Amino acid sequence: MTKRLLPLLFALSCQAALAQTTSPAPENEVSRLIKERETLVRQYEEANAQRNSLFGNKPSKKDLQEVVDALKGIIRKDTEVVRAVQASTLRQTAAVVAENQQAKQQVTVATTDQSSVRQRFYDLQNQIQNLEQREKQREKKLQEAQTAAKEAEEARTSREMIAVGLALLSVALLVYVFRLRQQLAAVPSRKRR
DSSP, X not given: OHHHHHHHHHHHHHXXXXXXXXXXXXXXXXXXXXXXXXXXXXHHHHXXXXXXXXXXXXXXXXXXXXXXXXXXXXXXXXXXXXXHHHHHHHHHHHHHHHHHHHHHHHHHHHHHHHHHHHHHHHHHHHHHHHHHHHHHHHHHHHHHHHHHHHHHHHHHHHHHHHHHHHHHHHHHHHHHHHHHHHHHHHHHHHHHO
């Protein structure tokens, strides 16, 4: 029976050693339980080694009872060790699952942030393109307005020139008419003489 328990104990101690690297508090409990088990194994070996000389070096009922009690203690301690290792493994698994969940959540947040930043970037690019188009349209309208203003100025200038020309022509005609009147006024007086 001890030959079967020793490999189990070795496997449990290896798991306990692995658990120690990740969580020191449960390892202390497992180490303590393993030390207690080692003490119980020594007690078993001592009880098993006792022989009563009255029965011809055969174990007495009391010796056999001590051996059975020691084996029961070892079995109980093995159960405690297994439970402690299971609890430690469960805590480690829970910690790994929690870390994995947190990492996934961080990846999700980062992906969401990246998508949000990318969308904001595209929105800003669209706004810049819209503003550039508006600027081009405004410049085109400004050029059209400047061209229309220049044409209007030229038309006004030509009208003013025509008006000035007409005014000069009118003045010249008035002067001509005035001279003609003076000449006509002078001619009838000659005819009267």
